[in-house]
Each structure stands twice: as structure tokens, then as C-alpha cells.
Amino acid sequence: MSDQDFTFQYGAGFEAGEVSGNVRLGKFEAYYEALFAEVIEDGIITPQERARLDKAADTLGLDRGRLRKLEEALQAAYEARHQVRIHEVTITEVGGEDQPRASLAPLEPATDQRTLALERRIKSLEARIAELEYELAEARAHVPIDIDLSDLKADQAIPEDDPVELQRRLRHDPRDAESLHAMFRVATKAGDLDRKWCTAHVLTFLGAANQEERDYFETHKTTGLIRPTSALTRDGWRRLLFHGEQEILPGDILAIVAPAVLLGRVSALRRDKLLPTLDPAAKQDPVQSTLQAVRAFSWAASILGMMAPAFYTAPDLPITAEMVPGLPPVSRLGRAALSGRKPQELAFLAGRHLAYYREEHFVRRLMPSIADLEDILLAALSIGNPGLPLTAAVKARVSPIAKAIEPVLEPATVDHLRGYFLRFVEEGGRTNLQRWASFVDRTCARAGLLLSNDLKAAFEMLSLESPAFAEEWMDDLLSFATSDRYGKLRKQIGIAIAAN
Secondary structure, eight states: OOGGGGSOOOOTTOBOOOOOOBOOOOHHHHHHHHHHHHHGGGSEEOHHHHHHHHHHHHHHTOOHHHHHHHHHHHHHHHHHHHTOOOEEOOTTOOSOOOOOOGGGSOOOOOOHHHHHHHHHHHHHHHHHHHHHHHHHHHHHHHOOOOOOOTTSOTTOOSOTTOHHHHHHHHHHOTTOHHHHHHHHHHHHHHTOHHHHHHHHHHHHHHTOOOHHHHHHHHHHOOSSSOOOSBOOOHHHIIIIISOTTSOHHHHHHHHHHHHHHHHHHHHHHHHTTOSOOOOGGGEEOTTTOOOHHHHHHHHHHHHTTOOOOOEEEETTSOOSEEEEOOSSOEEEEEHHHHSSOOHHHHHHHHHHHHHTTBTTTHHHHHOOOHHHHHHHHHHHHHHHOTTOOOOHHHHHHHHHHHHHHGGGSOHHHHHHHHHHHHHHHHTTSOOOHHHHHHHHHHHHHHHHHHHHOOHHHHHHHHHHHOTTTHHHHHHHHHHHHTSHHHHHHHHHHTOSOOOO
16 A cells, blocks of 8 residues: 555545534633642632732733633532632631632522422423323324235235335344345445445455455445545534434533533542643644644544644553543543554544544543433533422532532523523433443444444454444444445545446
8 A cells, every 4th residue: 555545635625614513611711720720729819829810810811700700610629529618818817717708609599489480391391291192192093004005915025125124124233144235236226336335345344245245345445545525514413423312412411511521620630630741742733743643633623523632642651542631631642543553543543532522422531430420411400400309419419510510601501501401301301321421432433434434444443442342332333334324424525436
């Protein structure tokens, strides 16, 4: 393979499109956060330290009101974690018991009228749901059967080559060779060259392809890396790339609070002296870097319509890629990514890793514990509705998180959370975050496959990074590779095989 095949390039006239989906924080606020974290490390803010903070705010041109909210969030996170109260000493203060700052006073509780209104709304929706369920049952009981059976024999089943039935079978068993052979024939007959090739790709990966299928796969296999002509759009992400069973609402709620959660996480790691130290000399310039792994991530970000994070190399660490919490977060590439990797493997790694930077997925990577995700989601919902009924034990866990998050949120953001809370109630008031997280992981693997265009490379990287789930996630990729969604995605970025 020539050097040209290993370069991460785009097709002629590549359209980058609008960058969207990243969690963003201002760099000046990040600097102020680090400075404030140092100040509160001993639990006291002296007049000299306050003067230093004010000078930094003036120098950086930051809004004082916004910074006070930032401080409140950092203090709440620190106090909840260490079970202490931070005290700010004034110039005229002499002794006395520490008193909480006015900014840390409890939030005004919701009025009874709001709670009662919500309860009435819930009862109304429950009644409406019951009505709709009754109407649906009635409709099903009286729908006439209107199917023409004149051309069917009594024992005739659904035709083997029916595309809808084949897709259903492959969702159930993506390694079903007979259904895959039938799908290849259907695509050939329909003139769907891209679906034909994708099916041959799956059969070849499984070692079940016949000679015709192998020849077709090899004839149209991309030499080197894909060269898209346009970037993936936000609609493409949500309508086509997101797994069909991935709930949208939990991700939207977590996306709203992701910056605040990141802020709290960074503060906690810094307080506990656990925040990773990054060597400035290891920072990479994605434009000038000669490292294939670094260039792969920059290339992938453009195709996915995202902004690439900063990259640091760590050849002494036996990892591929990891997100390092920070303001903003960065990625660190280890030995397993920096050497011995094929371009298609790097493309898969980059696509999968960057997909976790999506605002809807970010908290999943930042806080991988399902229990933590549940607490954060409940905290967000409680901000949307302070009257949210919680048990005493749950409230004890969730309230400090909500107090740490809310001061960072803009009024418009809190309004969005109120709207999301109402939607959450309307959709049943339940979610399974273990299931949601599982489908987020599958979505991220799908992003990797879209860029690598290589099932073998996908399996190699999944086996390396997530061996416990490699087979399960690979089954999802095999099913995805023959789906309508995958075909539409390939057309959207300009890599689908088309008739000459």
C-alpha cells in the first residue's frame, strides 16, 4: 500500500459543514476556575485572596455576576464532598462563628401551588393515556382484515427475498448467512450497489461469502481510507447514527448539565490531587503533527461535524485514547494508538472516541458509573422542578449535586430543564440508564465503523479496548452495516457506491 493510502484526506470539494455537538467552556473562565480552586483549598478566602480573584476577573474581562455563580457551584461541590463550610473573611470581621455566605443560602422552596399544579397535570395525562389505550384496544378489535389472499397458497410463507423480512431477520441474528446471501441477491436485483457491497463486506468478514460475493467485495473495497465529500450533519447524527433504541430525552437532559458536571468533576479531582498532570511538551498540533494517530483524530472530527479536543501523547501509557477531565477536556493518546495501528483501526478509534464528546454522550464518558448517572439525571430534573418527590436517602445524595449544578446554569437553561421535566413526565416518568448507556456505547462504535469502513478493523479495536463487550457490540455493527440507516449515512458523507 502506498504512502498516499495512509494519508487522512477528504474528497474533492469536501464541505465541512456546521460544527456542533461539543461541550464547550470558555478558556478564561477555566483559568479563573483553577485560580479559585487554589484559593478555597484551605477552606478560607482571605481579603488578599479575594482581591487577587477580583484583579484576575478584571484583567480577563469576565462578568462578575457570572463568576459569582461559578464560585457558588465550586463551593457547593467542595463543601458537599468534604462536609465542611468555606468561610470568606472580611476586613472588618473579628472572631465569631463561621456563617454561610448569602450566596449559599438555601434555594427558595417551590410553592404548594406549583406542586399541586404538577400533580393535577400528571393525573390529567394518566387519564388521557388510559383513554387512548382503551380507544386503541377498541380500534384493534374492529379493524377489518383487508388482505388479498387469492395469489397465495395456504402454506406459503413470506418470500425469502422480501427486503423488509430480511432486515428483521438480520436484526435478530446478524450472522445469519442464509439471510445475508438473500440480501445480496435482493440488492443485486434492485440495483442497490452500495447495499450489495455492504452485505458482501459482512459475509466476507464472517468467512461465509461465496466467490461472487468475495469478488464484488474486493472489486469495490476502498484502497486505504474513505474520502468523504461532506461532513455529517446534526440531523444525521440524531436521525441516522444514533442507535434506534437509544432514548433521546435522557441524553438531552444530561447534555444541559454536562458543563456544570464537568466543572464539579474537575474541582473534585483537583481537591483530591487526582487531576492528571499533562506535560506541555507532549501537546500536539493536529495540523503540523506527523503522528498518524493525531492526524486521524483531526480528520475524524471534521467528518463528524465536531471540534477536535486538544491532544497529548503519552507513549509510556498502555492505552489507546482516554479523555482527561479539564476545562476544556482533552484527549491523551497512549502507546496502543501511537504505534502498530493500521489507518482503518485509527479511523475507528478516532470516530468512536470522539462520539463520546457529543454533548448528549459526554457525561456517559465522564461519569461511567450508572449510579452516578442516575443521581445527576435526578439532580437535573429536580432543578427543573424543585418539588420533585424523592425519598430521604435519594434526596440526601441528589440535593448537593443540584446545588452544585444550578448556579452555573443560565436562566434560559433552567427553563429548558423545566420543559424537559414536563416531557419526562409525559413520557411516563421512567428511564433505564443502564440500557441508555449500553446503546450510547453502540452508537459510538457505529461512528467508528462509518469512518473506518472496515469491520475487521472495528473488531480488532473493540477487542483491544472493550474485550468483554466486543462480540456483543460487533453483532450490532454487523446488523447496522446492512441497514437503511447505514446506507443513508454513507450517501450523506459521499462514500456510497453508485452506478457509473
